[in-house]
Amino acid sequence: MRARDNPFAADRIERIRYRFVGTSLDELLTRLDDMNYRAAITGPEGSGKTTLLEDLREALEYRGLRTKLLFVNDASPLSEAQCRRFLSELVPQELVLLDGADAIRRSSWFLFRRHTVRHAAGLLVTSHRPGLLPTLIECTTTAGLLQEIVRDLSPQTPALSPAFLRALHNRHQGNLRACLRELYDVCAKAP
């Protein structure tokens, strides 16, 4: 199969948006407002934290809020100097969205937390572990969610049975990103 025809190509996966279970985007926005816009989205790797943060950003901007997004991970770490520059350029009307709060140095995190109290409209972060800020939502995945996404991406791939997807979800410990990458390889092997 050509890469461009692979239903699990990265650009197709990027188009999948966060799917809410037991709550909704509007409920989450109300809760975020109640929390004075200082909160954390928590959950393990591949559970949809970044996707949800992106979706919230769009919804917040639609409601007229200004946001400033910063992605931090092992591949793009944040130095102390970069952190200070980012914070110095903030304006009080901006809501800071920090993806990967637990990937920045402890000293930078304290700086972020302290500085954004006075100099920003809020601080919304994603983190693998709870405790950095009050938890807005804990992202989790299920085998059923994986099946739903696979059905949307690749409705005509009979090899991807519910049992296969359950085992895959289990093997990757709920990491949907890892599951979808493996499914790319499964499809790539097809003629």
Next chain:
Amino acid sequence: MGKLNIELNDSRNVFAPGGQVEGRIEWSLDANPTTLTLSLLWYTSGKGTRDVGVLCTNRIDSPGALGSDKFSFTLPPGPYSFSGKLISLIWALELTSTPGSETVREEIVVSPTGREILLTSVAGQGEGKDNQSRPFLECILGVPYAGA
């Protein structure tokens, strides 16, 4: 709901590297856009992070809600349009109106053979590593690869 359209001359969508891509754009939008942007670009699709290269952009300011215009772009020597199991490189023309999110894309093929280059695995055929990477390198470079 507005409408954007890209029409290639003679409905031709396969071009040689360095060739001329010509056609016409048409727009019929509900509101007056501030800008219309037509870009010639390539992007990758596959397992890894998406890569994009924008080669040229034509911008029309205050185009009005309804209209049409001709365009002409000269293609660079490469990269060629290609597909393997891990990555595809796709050339396209993209027309976008601002503000709003109206976008239309017309895919084209840029290749010296008149078809998308298909990269096939040559492992196990007793060829050296240099020969195995030759088709891929030629697609990226847009010129015959003579080896290191």
